[in-house]
Amino acid sequence: MRLKLVSLLIVLSGLSACSTTEKPSNTAENQSGQANTALSQLTDAQSMYQAALNRQGADKIQLLYTARDAAITEQRWSLLETICFELESTPSVDQIQNKLYIALAQEKQGKSDRALEQLQLLESQLTLPEHKAWHQYLTARVYASQGMPKQAMPYYFAASTISNENNFTVADLNKDLWASLTQLSSYALERFNRGSVVQQGWVNLALYHQVYLGAPVELHQAMNNWMRRYPGHPAAEILPKKVTELVQVEPLNVNRLAVLIPLSGANERLGDALKAGVLAALDTHPLEQTLFIDESLSAAEISLKLSEFKADFVIGPLLKSNIEKLSTAQTLIDYPVMHLNSFEGERISQQHFFFALSPEHEIQQALERFLTAGYQKPMLLAPNNSNGQRLVEYFNQQWQRYSEVKPQVGFYAGKDDMPKTITGLLEVDQSKERIQVVKSLFKQEVESETRSRSDIDVIYILGDATETRLIKPYLDVNVSTFADRIPLYASSKSHSKQIDSTDKGDLEGLYFTELPWMLDGQIKQHNLRQQYERLWPENTDISQRLFAMAYDATSLLGDVKQLSMIQGKRFAGISGELSIETNGYVTRTLDWAQYKNKQIIAVELATEQPIPLFMQSATGINSAD
Template sequence: MRLKVISLVIGILSGLSACSTTEKATNVTVTEDNQQQRIPDVLNASGLFNKAISKQGIHKIQLLYSAREAAIIEQDWQTLEQACLALESKNSVDHVQNKLYIALARKEMANYTDALSILRTLSEQLKLPEHQGWHQYLMGSIYASQQLPKKALVHYFKASDIAFQNNLTFASLNDETWRALQQLSSYALERFDTGSVVQQGWTKLAKYQQIYLGTGVELHQAMNNWQRRFINHPASYILPKEVTQAVLLSPYETKKLAILLPQSGPSERLGAALKNGFLAASDNWPDSEIFFIDEMQTNIEIEAQLAQNQADFVIGPLLKNNIEKLSDSSTLHVLPTIHLNTKSSQSQKNPNHYYFALNPEHEVEQALVHFLAKKYQKPMLLAPDSNSGKRLVEHFSEQWRLYSEAAPEVGLYTDSKNMAKVIANLLEVENSKQRIKTIESLYRKTDIESETRSRRDIDVIYILGNASETRLLKPYLDVNVSTFAPKIPLYASSRSYSRRIDTTDKSDLEGLYFTEQPWMLPNTTDNRALRNQYMQLWPEQADIEQRLFAMAFDAVALIGEIKQLAKIPGKEFIGLTGQLSIKSDNTIHRRLKWAQYYKQQIRTINLNEQAPLPLFMQSAAAENRILKK
């Protein structure tokens, strides 16, 4: 990305940068009349800076300015920082602009903490519109680098307003504003559709693209209306490129759908559950032909059936090793495909291949975001001492370290027998019991009333066990938390929930929060008719089979939406398995519903999931709050 920078060099130095690039003459040529002629070498940013170090006075300043401007053009951020730091001591330098350049260099080198610190100290010194606009742009770009598009847009819109009012151009601002807008959901866009004319113009354009993407005529009409309303808007440049591409994003035309699932071997039962979901979804595809292929067959057999049936879209395989097995298939490579698992290490990037899995890591991330929104400081994780349990704990811990210096407490249990011991050790209840014994031994003839105390710093507990384990863990937690301490909120993943087990008494889980796909939750109005029909046909199916049914149903429904989901990261599809979106790498991301055990019932609730600030931004935000008081 080449940056067009507004030059703010002032005074007589403003015209000196051009001549400084021809200082060093080293090459000699001979002309026709045998006269020697010296041809100057043009130095790059680093060369100009190195030469400046050996000079003094005005000549040195000339070279530093030239090095600074060349570094921006070359994107040599280290040299830009060095040149700006060398200029810091010069009285004639525009120090605000120079500081903005240092912040730019450090931002581009991912030194976000220092960049943010510089920008914060400059906020009271910004007098010129150019300075104000660049300051807002750089603030927004730092937030955008941390995947915080809503916070980034607050600053991008301010920069865009300044540019529009003062006839300025800030390099890359429009591209980054558009990129951030495309990451927002329709709900978030609605909330941004206010404020200045510039802000409303940006937001409405993003809304129109989401609503009319792939519709052709309707999209053109919406864009024509937008152009008439927002004349000379900075987003106008987007229309020829983005909208033309959007018109071409019509849904896949699927006439013959091939579905790869396990129809033999140990996973045959899972394949049967998927097949039920595919057949149920096919009622919404009356004009399409669906045929099933056993993914356990050889590549040659699978490719032959795809060719014989003239498939134009594929769903599957389910098993990850079969995705890897087919990764080199030339037949499958040219067909749009929704794989029913995560991307394998061997999978080559293919814009028409997508990956849809019931990924537990998405739930862990969703819970973590909520914990941070609630400002919990010290979570405790309880998980089975297994590969999957350790993987989820590690994933949570890695993400948590980005936002908090306090590491979570982790308890891994091997079986039901040592659950109580693991919990007691983590909550330091055994230490309290030992202290009680010591006091009782000193006062043997005195009746002493005592009660164990647990540690006070744990403020939330997250259970990553299955339904049976969760029902054993919660009573242990209830009896080991001190009655003197505030009640610690309990959360769990969808592994803790079972429709079949929950038909009995739920009182042991009172108050527990958990994430779950909408299809599995009782008393939900969405798809109630389909759920009733399902229970009539398969009343005894296990939880995993019910979840796979919903996954298969959603996979078919996604065919008509998936191009648009891949194009706009903020676009969502409401499915049986959750709110589905594609953020990157053609991987479908799920956001589940929150539910709670309440008065022996299960109720769905909305919990705060505001995107958290990375650790390096938190101190800056705290300082800003103090300054405002």
Template sequence: MRLKNISLVIAVLSGLSACGTTPKTASTQDKQTLATTTTAPAEQLDAQGLFEKANRKQGASKIQLLYLARQAAIDEQNWPILEKACSELESKASVDHVQNKLYTALARQQQQKYSSALALLQTLESKLKLPDHQAWHQYLMGSVYAAQQLPKKALVHYFNSADLANKHQLVIAGLNQDIWQALQQLSSYALERFDRGTVIQQGWVKLAKYHQIYLGSTVQLHQALNNWQRRYTSHPGSEIIPTEVKTTLDLAPYDVTRIAVLLPTSGSSERLGRALKNGFLAAMDSNRVEEIFFIDETLDVAQIDKELGQSQAEFVIGPLLKSNVEKLTESTYLATTPALFLNTLDTPAALGNPNHYYFALDPEHEVEQAMVHFLAKGYQKPMLLAPDTASGKRLISHFEAQWQRYSETRPEVGFYSDSENMAEVVGQLLEVDSSKQRINTIKRMFRKELESETRSRRDIDAIYILGDAIETRLLKPYLDVNVSTFADRIPLYASSRSYSKQIDKTDKGDLEGLFFTEVPWMLPGAVKSQSLREQHSQLWPEQSDIEQRLFAMAYDALNLIPEIKQLSKIPGKEFDGLTGALTIKEANRINRQLSWAQYHKNQIRLVSLDQRPPTPLFMKQLYEDYQAQR
């Protein structure tokens, strides 16, 4: 979880300490007085030291030292000690127990103990008598949800806190910034649904809506903000305007006519470069770009910088290969030029330039999309099948890591090394082997032929294949014959790796019923521009699957240029591309939402599957605990 900066945390806790009947937190003068009244010489102790010293004392001295430890823990962001100090103070009659529990909730939230923090905050709901406590309680509730990237739930509590603060003239440090940050994560549709309630809430929402609608339109945004300020005088959102909104007035879309494209023009990746080049040239027909310069991305940095300088490109697209993206972090030309890389970087620190964007055909996007659908369908025990390779293991690991945020069960995982052991892996996972052993045992007992049928395990409710097109066609029959006829048919899913336009020309019958994700460009009837599809088929009828996907990627990349700033600044905004519905969620990385399709009666049909955002596990547990206490 991203921690607040230290000054903000101190401000937040200082506000909480200022609550009506809250005991005064020890000041510097208190520390000096305490030091001079002890027999030991004056010493500078940190939170840990003060807490340990408090445990060696009794009575008033212990309480005073615990206050000092609590304040030091806040200053140092030492959340474990803050929680321990609060726990010790809990047993003291003179302590404001509501305030102390609010401190404890904050400490747990900062340690990512979200379920525990929310559970504690819920126990306080009937004990909140002071407006100060009520306002801070709602703010902390919101901050727990915000830390889990749940801005809609966070805003419900943030707005409650803001209304209380406005009514009772309270100052909740950090609240306005957090409201604004949460609003920035909402789509225009979500903002519309929040545009109701109190004047404070409506003012915030309308400010966010103006920001979205007029972002990049300097004159219109300025006029809209003036109108907003006249309508919502003395609104707390006014403090956001000079720091957050006015800084975006110059965010006009990139308007470029000269671009440079870095792509492989030699070596083993040359054919990939040709496919990209075809996509860029095709996109120029409907784009304002007038000149495009192609540069070999395999050149060294100095040579690339020289050619970029000669081209005077206003925007750079590429390179494609990750190693070359990493290499160009040292480019002096790119340091001051906006760029859209056709891959991403593993190191977050390298993603620092606000004018650099990353567009990769990452299979992880598909894995997350499948996981979201499984959770929306209520699947409890999916079975994952992947090749025993570095890529297969990486995707399985990614699925498991995401799945564990939402489910207590673990998916069943099987890795196959080749076509020969696929049947064995499937049989073991479905426990068909055990069923066969039981049948053989019974046959030996009765010493005669018996009618029998193997049974597979009944808890597997979905199967997800992460193999390529050939592997998927080999696995599907094994799955069909190993699932018991007594059980419901287990739905089968796969990634785009399972789909091949080339193989499908002659063989798709064995995949009946299989659902899979794929970029719209590869699916019949999935893209709006059928004329582009027809032209491509005429010009390059024999292009491989990877070449077709790269063509679509290049086409989207060029058309993204005038849209990309808006995508990075307006959450929920989508670009409907050949490679999917494109959005930017964080770190200027483009995320893809692919199309769902299914093999049906020897054809491929587009389908719409449930993609509701899942509920985090800690919220499920909290709800169950709450219901049990009622």
């Protein structure tokens, strides 16, 4: 890390040599000698900065320069920002360079909004290639820090192209560019495959990375072809190491699979569903041996069984308490593991992964849909319990990143509480009170119709299937008949194959997210659904969803290593489109469906990565389109 910081310091300091900065001149030899003696006694950025505050003229500027360099080396970003603000009051300082330092310090501190504002103000003042390259690089880092690699890439490409054409380097640019590039899907990469030769070189390298990872011979040949096609490309700095790493990445060779699931007790039924999913996947991906172990056994008993079996991979456990038990005992530390739930504790191994049917995935997907569609004031309806409150809080936290408008929230305690909650949120009760006042003023009959509030533009229901079927009619009768219908959305909890087999009419128009497995005609494995219906026609919704999760957890064993290395890589599963984040968590993108004409139909709803609130005023945002 220290070598990287030194490199950063050298490049940033090099901006001064290319700029028109006037170097502080010595006014007298004795002053210079005194300054040098004092400087030699200062050992860190803070002491240099404090000493500079007591100096005047050239001595002060020189000490501030030295303190600024030291602050970068020491990674003291708050101090760097303070030093740069002090230098802003000095006319002889290269203010463009100094403001780039300020943006760097702010970005490193997580002050992305201030960094972006600083960079926007600089944009029209840039003339030197070094300044332009650093401006583009720092802008890219701001977008990347917000989880927006697609938006960051045009700035990264511009910085790489400028620095390459002008024969200088920008510290950490290649590393950061590659980190964001490998988060993109192959579709997004193809859309970037144009522009400068430098940009195309980066994109094609990432495409080879995705296509041939896990195939050492083909990958090595592809890399050789790339080097012949793009001689002198800036990626050559990281390529030798990357080629070695990538060629060594082969799919996991799993012959002996151990599966930890509930095989006894209150959760045995859930274990049966998981076991069925594993066995169904093994029909098309056969292994030498599979061992099912009851996860309720002690850590010592499980450890002995795994050791005797010589497992290559472990799937499970399902229950969080058992994940914690085995994590504390470090029972699974030497095995690659796909846990079947999330875990609040520390990830004890880089080869441990977590696959959960998390409702937060669906909330994030719905939120992104609302923002893409231009909805500005959502209303949430949720049960007044710990789960409902947790999901509403998660939605609110994420929504506030992108909008200043606060969502309306209604919690209902039960069936009897729903009408009051809905009429209160829609302000229908106030409309009824106004009607009663008007009627009291006239003796004859007054024709009237209640009005609901018109500012709510989308409603998101977070209830289960039974609750959603009670809520929907209340919404239908309480929204003004002469007003535009408010779009209704829900999560997969609202959908039940069991209930839908006899009743779909009450949910007309409702959009919801769902596992492809739970929607007719949405999976390629048609025979699998037919076999399932024949064997378990009465299975519950939760059993079906656990079946799909276990099926996917087993099916992606050969891809788990590549998925964990390439964030842009996706696995088309029956539980959703799957990817693995750097923290080892499997994330899901579900299908959209709608109730229409007493049928459930799959629909395509446009969803884009939203732009954080502080970036929305940015002008000239680049895109791949």
